[in-house]
Amino acid sequence: MSFDEKIAALIQRLPKLTDHLQTEEATKNALVMPFIAALGYDVFNPKEVVPEFTADIGTKRGEKVDYAIMRDGETIILFECKKANSDLSQECMSQLYRYFSVTKARIAILTNGIQYKFFSDLEETNRMDNKPFLELDLSNPKSNALFEVKKMAKEDFDLDRMLSTASELKYTSEIKKVIQIQSESPDEEFVRFFFQRVIPSSRFTSTYRELFTPLVAKAFHQFLSDKVSDRLRYALENENVTTENVPEVASESGQESTRNDIVTTDEELDGWNIVRAICAKKVVPSRIMHRDTKSYMGILLDDNNRKPICRLWFNSKNKYLGVFDVNKVETRIPIESTVDIYQHADKILEILTTYIK
Missing domain, CATH: 3.90.1570.30 (tt1808, chain A)
Known part of the structure; x- marks a missing residue:
């Protein structure tokens, strides 16, 4: 392992x-x-x-x-x-x-x-x-x-x-610790820094301090929220594959794909093994299989297309973990590396549980 x-x-x-x-x-x-x-x-x-x-x-x-x-x-x-x-x-x-x-x-x-x-x-x-x-x-x-x-x-x-x-x-x-503290409860020096750049010609009085302190904290949170939203929007706009009508081609571990343009990467295998480790809480790992396609790796229970556990969208610039709800509707979650998968273990175990009741 x-x-x-x-x-x-x-x-x-x-x-x-x-x-x-x-x-x-x-x-x-x-x-x-x-x-x-x-x-x-x-x-x-x-x-x-x-x-x-x-x-x-x-x-x-x-x-x-x-x-x-x-x-x-x-x-x-x-x-x-x-x-x-x-x-x-x-x-x-x-x-x-x-x-x-x-x-x-x-x-x-x-x-x-x-x-x-x-x-x-x-x-x-x-x-x-x-x-x-x-x-x-x-x-x-x-x-x-x-x-x-x-x-x-x-x-x-x-x-x-x-x-x-x-x-x-x-x-x-x-x-980062300083940023976290200042974003939650900015001190006077931090607030003064922004005040002097917003209203450079005014004196930093107690009235302005009381006015600007919550505004600085609010602006900080809005800025971070906007950056996250921009990143997700950019990622989704530049993702040129869809989850619909993508043919699945069997590619079990150790087997050759039937399509020469499908490559199972080490990163995909690492992701699959992490999903197996998560699912080991409910089933024996050998029941968690994968099928690779040109666009994503599908992870299934018992190699059954009707029992999808998740999908690994690792074949483009931006990585996603595709998770399913009880109606088998997929939601793609942006991740930075394979280790992020276990942060969504509850969603993986939730869909798995519906198959083994």
Whole structure:
């Protein structure tokens, strides 16, 4: 299974597991070890993953970090784990900070099995930064975060490449947090900035501050809404294929298509496997089949045209996931990458359930 499939399966399991994870050890076994395995590391091979890794600090002996990921005998990633749903506090970070300084690892991860905070030493060599360069929440995963985490997978791991983008990720994340705060509750300095550009000849009085503060927040939200609407409209206007009258040509995994112009891409297969992982909650994965066409890949239950689960519209500039309602009417949802599919798992499971009642 690929990283995308394993992460999708782990995310699907979260609701069933979290209420039962009352200890740190249970969290590590149920969530953290599968996460490490999803990155391609063998959790049962001490040459790759060392549990309870000794990180002696000065006169303090026997200090241990929960997991150390190894490559060529050197430590590359540290994991410090806490119980599921526990707060990843400053105290927890301080503990990891001490471990980081006495190893050669350049990436350290603080996690409770659901939230993951990724740190490095971007500001001062061998001293872990106070703020993470990347955060991932598996209960509400963002595709861009998963895309960056995937770069830490064993087969793709390139430390220099990872560190070269870590700085950008860190500061971009901080800027986004500032934007979110200011868009929800703009402070006086932020409001003054816009006031001086809208009415440059006037003095920024308390009356104008009270008037402009809600207007700035409102304008911010309208601007973002307009940008999203423009993007969706552009995508739909430039999508030159339709969902009607598209012939389906069988193309099972491992079989040759009967049409030379149909190519089943790795991205389509990744998407199909993610759908299989989602559907595994209801049926055995082997029942989830695909048929590829020139325009889209159709995913079916039991290879039955009357039981469509979804469609992957990946053969054009803009990608869509086609989902069906109970009347088998398709709605296409814009997505950026295959990992976005599991964000619509409820719609996929809803149509699947209608076929297996």
